[in-house]
Amino acid sequence: MTSHxxxxxxxxxxxxxxGEPREGQLEMARAVTDALGGDAHALIQAGTGTGKSLGYLVPAVAHAVRTGSRVVVSTATxxxxxxxxxxxxxxxxxxLAPELGERARIALFKGRGNYLCVHKMAGGYPEPEDDMLPIGPTSEIGREVVRLNEWADTTDTGDRDDLVPGVSGRAWAQVSVSGRECLESKCPVLEQxxxxxxxxxxAKAHVVVTNHAVLGVQATSHDLLGEHDVLIVDEAHELVSRITSSATHELTVSMVDRAARHTRRCGFATEDLDRAARxxxxxxxxxxPGRLRLGLPEALAMAVAEVRAAARRCMSELQKKSEEAGAAGKVAGASLGEVVDVxxxxxxxxxxxxxWLAPRDGDYDSQVAERILAAPLDVAGLIREKLLDEKASVMTSATLALGGDFGAISRHLGVDHAVTLEAGSPFDYPRQGILYVAKHLPKPGMGGISEEALDELAALIEAAGGRTLGLFSSHKAAQMATEAMRERLDMPVLYQLDDQLTTLVQRxxxxxxxxxxxxxSLWQGIxxxxxxxxxxxxxxxxxxxPDEPVAQARTEAVAKSGGNGFMAVSATHAALxxxxxxxxLIRASGDxxxxxxxxxxLATARxxxxxxxxxxxxxxxTDREVALGALRRLTAS
Incomplete structure (x- = not known):
């Protein structure tokens, strides 16, 4: 297909x-066409308002139908x-159907846990553990499960996203299974x-739409998507963190105990695994808690080896009687497999x-280690080998050219010799908005937010007449600012943890x-x-x-290889x-x-x-009065 x-x-x-295509949208469609036609990789920055979805979907659909190939499109959420x-x-x-001679076949792909499990709802899986979910018909979760059962009789998709309003994760867990727990071809109700x-x-579609969580499994575990010739990643700036998250595993005593309980419910002895857990x-x-620079200490390494060996023996026993164990055996095997893998x-x-070792999740002040975590030092190789090998690809986002250059993101994504394009934005940023850096304020410390910054925040909000989205680097700072502004200002101030995010954004x-x-989550997607x-x-x-283990280790690795670890890791993270x-700020031409x-x-450092x-x-x-004056004029208008 040509650019014309x-x-x-x-x-x-x-x-x-x-409407009519924008110039940036046309440039993007041409670049995507060239990449797909030449089995190349493309990095495309397309700003807000460019219309990048159509910029990559049009050439993707045309390529898939005309060549009979399969295109996977992944999004962040x-x-x-x-x-x-x-x-x-x-x-x-x-x-495009009249031009292409047929309508492209399209499909949605999500993990199994996003769908109702018909077999589980029919009682095919064991009841929840007693210590997990005491559900009564009058409890909130009980009412949600009743609604799920009513919905199951009417839904055509079984897709959790089609249930409005939604239900809690604990309720959904009663009607769904993970990929590891699924019986797959052995399920007695597979046809349903x-x-x-x-x-x-x-499997039969020209274009499959999935999400970065699925790509995480594809890159770190096993093939979910099957054969495809093209991968298009929207919101590509998030891919590295998603792959890292997917590849990060943790081991806790409670995980081992849970695997043992599931195994006992299948009628197998677990004395070795129980002993290993202790x-x-x-x-x-x-x-x-802290990073283990030289690997596991000897005692901990011996305990992990003992857990692994005991879990593998349990898995072996389960596999010998997998037919008899049925769904309960699949659940036990999933728990044991998770333990063995980590x-x-x-x-x-x-x-x-x-x-690294960490306290109980959310207990940031504890000095007692309860979790062992492991993450890959680098995921560029995983992305390159598991997602991009022998495929054409397009990586696009509003934020890829960091510092005005694609070099940093290209290294992080493992994309070699990519074609790059800055498709621009239809917005006139210098005329529509001001970037004000409060140069006179003290450098931020580690303890939330300073009094001087709170004074500056109050003055800015008053000048703006409210109408403020506050993006804070920590929940502690956000909470301090919320409490301070509620005391000082006569206008509503909502805090992210007050309610569901969708409800707060609507208010x-x-x-x-x-x-x-x-x-x-307020920093992007709003x-x-x-x-x-x-x-x-x-x-x-x-x-x-500075004590975040993965960023710390990656910074040191870059420095050891002769690079600037701070710029390659911390500055790149901050730039994104x-x-x-x-x-x-600017989401429309009138903003x-x-x-x-x-x-x-931001104004003083190199x-x-x-x-x-x-x-x-x-x-x-950096002129405070210029910023305040502009806000007052906007408020008056």
Whole structure:
């Protein structure tokens, strides 16, 4: 397909929406066409408003139908996956059908745990453990399970996302199974299986839409997606963290105990595994949380080896009587397999793994180690070998050219010799927004947020008349700022943990004076065009914590090889988040406002230029009165 063909097909698809392609969208479609036609890799930065979904879907659909190949499109979240599958992709398939001679077959692919399990709902799996879920018909979970059973009689998909309103994870666990627990071809109700039906449709589709969690399994465990010739990754800036997360395993005493309980329910003895769990408990009790630079201490290494050996023996016994064990045996095998896998990771060659001890999840102040964790030092090789080998690929996002260059993201993604494109944005950032750096403030410390920064925050919010999205580097800082602003200001201030995020964002949209503060998930994916978010405040440069084991190890590895570890790891991490956070301001051509960074290092440190070049090209200033005056004029207008 030529660039001229790409233009014509994009015009047809965008025309179906009653519009015309933007120049950046056309450039993107041509680049994707060239990459797919030449079995190449492409890195494409397409800013907000470019229309990148159609920019890659149009050439992808045309390529798949014309060549009879299979294209996989992955998105960062289930919500984005759903939008592409239910809105963008059907429109493209329908619009291009007359030109291509047939309508592209499309399918959705998710992990098995996202679907109702018909066999489990019919009683085919063992009841929940007594210490896990005491569910009564009048409890909240009990009511949710009743609603799930009613929904099961009417749903055509069994897809959790189709249940509105949704249910808690604990309730959903009563009607679903993980991939490891699934009986697959041995299931007595395979023909009725929602998950299996979706997989069969995906196997026959031209274009399959999945998510980064599935790619994580594909890269670190086993093949889920089957043969495909093209991989397109939307929100590609998140892929490294998703693959790292998928490849990170943890071992706890409770995991071993749970595997033993599941095994006993199948009628097998577990004395060796129980004993190994106690030895692991004792060895952990002698350790403090922290990174293990030289691998596991001797006592802990012996305990892990004992756990692995005992779990493998249990698995062997189970496999001999797998037919008799049925679904209960599958659940036990899944638990045992999880234990064996993480033990093997922990016993792997030192230098390729980052291993650390951590307290109970969420107990940040504890000095007692309860978990052993292992993560890969680098995932670029995994991405290259397991996801990109012998395929054409397109990696796209609004934030890929960090510091104005694709080099950093290319190394992290393991993409060699990629074609790169900066497709731009239809927005005039210097005219629509201001980047204000509060250069006069003190450098942020480790204890939340300073009084000087809170004073600055209050002045900015008053000038903006509320209408503020506050992005904080930690929940502690976000909570401190929320409490302080609620005391000082006469306007609503919502905090991320007050309610479900979707509910909070809707309240933020509906009431102009309202402010919304939070951390983590607010930095990306929040789309609030219009006057509601006229001020975006970032409390500090979001570097990873200096004691974060994986970032620390990766920094040291780069330094040992002669590179700049800080720039390659910490600055790159911060640049991605700053670009995403600042991108919350201008979401439409009529938007106006200020991004205010309360960290003077963005203006004074040597690495500040790299970070600001990664952000939208807003008009820069360090003059407080300029920023306040602009906000007051916006409020008055």
């Amino acid at each position: 063909d790409a233009d014509a097909l994009l015009e047809r698809a965008v025309g179906a929406l009653g 289930l919500a984005l996956q759903r939008q592409i599958f239910t809105k963008d992709l059907p429109l493209v398939a329908e619009a 299986c929602f998950s299996q039906r979706s997989r069969e449709e995906a 030895h692991l408990d004792g060895a952990l009790g002698d350790c403090e 033990c093997e990771d922990l016993q792997g060659e030192h230098g390729f793994q980052v291993i 933020f949209k509906d009431d102009e004076p309202t402010c919304l503060f939070g951390s983590t 789309d609030v065009p219009g006057r509601t978010a006229s001020l975006v405040v970032i409390d500090r440069i979001p570097f990873p914590r 988040l700053l670009a995403q956070g600042a991108g919350r 106006r406002g200020v991004v205010a960074v309360l960290d003077p290092r 690495y500040g230029g790299f970070l600001t070049r990664s952000m939208p090209d807003l008009w820069p200033t």
